[in-house]
Amino acid sequence: MKEVLLDIKDLQVHFRVYGGFLKVLNGTNMRVYSGEKVGLVGETGCGKTTTMKAVMRILPKPHGITPEGKIIFKNKNVLSLKTQEIERLRRNEISMIFQDPTAALNPVFTIGEQLLDVFRYSKKNDGLKGKTLKQMAVDSLRAVALPDPERILASYPIQLSGGMRQRVCIALALANQKQLLIADEPGTSLDVTIQDQILRLIHRLAEERNMAVILISHSLGVIREWTERVYVMYAGSMVEEATTPKLFSQPLHPYTQALMECVPRLTGMKTNEGIPGRIPDYFFPPTGCRFHPRCPKKMAICQEEKPPFYQIDDNHQVACYLYKGES
Amino acid sequence: MNFSRYLIRRLGYSIFVLIGLSILVFMIARLVPGDPARAALGPRASEEAVEQLRSRLHLDQPIYVQYFYWLKSLFQGDLGESLFTRRPVIEDIKEFLPATLELAIFAGILMAFFGILFGVISARYSNTWVDNLIRVFAYLGIATPAFVVAIILLLIFGMYFEVFPTIGRLSAWIDAPPKITGLLTIDSLLTGNFAAFFDALKHLLLPAISLSLGGLFQEARITRSSMIENSKKDYTYSMRAYGVPERVVISKYLFKPSIIPTISILGLDFASLMGNAFLVELLFNWPGLSRYGINVMLRKDVEAIVAVIMVLGVVFTVVNIIVDIIVAYLDPRIRLVEKGE
Secondary structure, three states, X not given: OOOEEEEEEEEEEEEEEOOEEEEEEEEEEEEEEOXXXXXXXOOOOOOHHHHXXXXXXXXXXXXXXXXXXXXXXOOXXXXXXXXXXXXXHHHHOEEEEOOOHHHHOOOOOOHHHHHHHXXXXXXXXXXXXXXXXXXXXXXXXXXXXXXXXXXXXXXXXXXXXXXXXXXXXXXXXXXXXXXXXXXXOOOOOOOHHHHHHHHHHHHHHHHHHOOEEEEEEOOHHHHHHHOOEEEEEEOOEEEEEEEHHXXXXXXXXXXXXXXXXXXXXOOOOOOOOOOOOOOOOOOOOOOOOOOHHHOOOOOHHHHOOOOOOEEEEOOEEEOOHHHHHHO | OOHHHXXXXXXXXXXXXXXXHHHHHHHHHHHOXXXXXXXXXXXXXXXXXXXXXXXXXXXXXXXXXXXXXXXXXXXXXXXXXXXXXXXXXXXXXXXXXXXXXXXXXXXXXXXXXXXXXXXXXXXXXXXXXXXXXXXXXXXXXXXXXXXXXXXXXXHHHHHHOOOOOOOOOOOOOOOOOOOOOOOHHHHHHHOOOHHHHHHHXXXXXXXXHHHHHHHHHHHHHHHHHHHHHHOOOHHHHHHHHOOOOHHHHXXXXXXXXXHHHHHHHHHHHHHHHHHHHHHHHHHOOOOOHHXXXXXXXXXXXXXXXXXXXXXXXXXXXXXXHHHHHHHHHHXXXXXXXXXXX
């Protein structure tokens, strides 16, 4: 059995808003083994990024809500780490590539300034000097296949193309040897050929460094090509988990099935119906299974209680009452 | 990369602004009803004498000819003669401008420094009592006209507690430093005359506070809101996510983009500061250009009015050039992106 790297147990994240709470994450569970490539798929607004920001402890703070549940990374609960420990964790163990590379780079500092600071603070205790740090920055840009690193270090984000910015973001995220990389829809804002290059790059770096990757994507095609195991998320919790081939050959949860129906075919066989309705209001989320208002196969019990995970076989589980008898 | 090109373009715009300003001010001054020659000579002067003065000042020529005469002499450093002080306007300006500059610069420094400081504190402790307190003072500071603040400060610190002088730039018993720049604080520092330096500073404080308060809180509000807005941006989270310590994230990666709007507004607030100086200088009996400006306006002293407004316009334009240069230096998006590219 492989070593468990990250174990998210019953994670709840609520945001305080005027007059109440947004109950965004509602008991999220997820497990990542070391060196594994895991996909996380779901509609916009279903809580994928929120879950990952909770793992990095970079959720927006002002509302003063601490997440509940557990995020165990290598036997430590991330949620109870002290500031210094969490900073060390971010430097050396977990990293994240943000959705939009343009927004993730500070517009008023050069790439060099930002990259060097990341190296400077993570290598502070190693006593490395400016010249060595700069060489490391140059090397990190070479590692993400950026030509002419010296020029890029002196550039501001606006002087680079979208693809280059995305590569710079990867260089920033992987400044140190990390064990887990969270890639939040990398390359979504870029055209498909560049997106493919970026995914290849992430894949290659993960292989070279024996790094686990959580790949968040809307695109089932991307998930199918680049991951080994998939979590499907809906409205704040996981609804299905399976190895990638299994999920695509035998999707069980009605939401997963509907999601697959939505994929446009290149062969153009038929028009898709889509999923009726939309992601629920987190202020008044539906009771029981949060998918029930949109579910074509809903039953009486779906409105009453949140379904637990039913283990279908060794590598397939689903949170749906349809499969109650099969586990 | 194209910083020098940006500078040249920026300076080019300013020249147009100044030409426009000169035409506008000149027109307004000449179109004011009443005859300046008659006003200068008094009601008893003979019609001939008035006529003579009119032709000497080119007042009998068409207005655009008058403008070009005025422009020509402007380039010769001749701003005409004040009918009120009976000496060249340029001499008056040399005498009164440094006092106003010193006051405005000091007030500007207060405005920028404390504005940004309060803004950062307010953002850092947003929605706590500290933030609320600053915001209440901000509303008061912005809503209260500078001359009202001046009167309140005069009453409290000048009359009631008598801790600050209320009149002029320097106490009578202090030897004035020799005139080098005309700014008393700088001249006294240059000559090592610390008694004069502290005395001049004491005189500066109340009028400078009165002048700066409105702009100061304006800056604080803008700094606060842009810091809070930028703290929600991905680039703040990303630096945090890569292990850069919180204090660096805030004091560097959040601070720099957040003060750019503050500094742009600073130039405009400096303009209203110069405008408020007219009344504040009067209240503190500050021997500056604005007080001189009021005197010449009340006497319809055309050459002097035009010169005062031109000088203030030039000061304002120069301040805004400096502000734009600082902003372009801080923000590569302005410096590197040319329009139409």
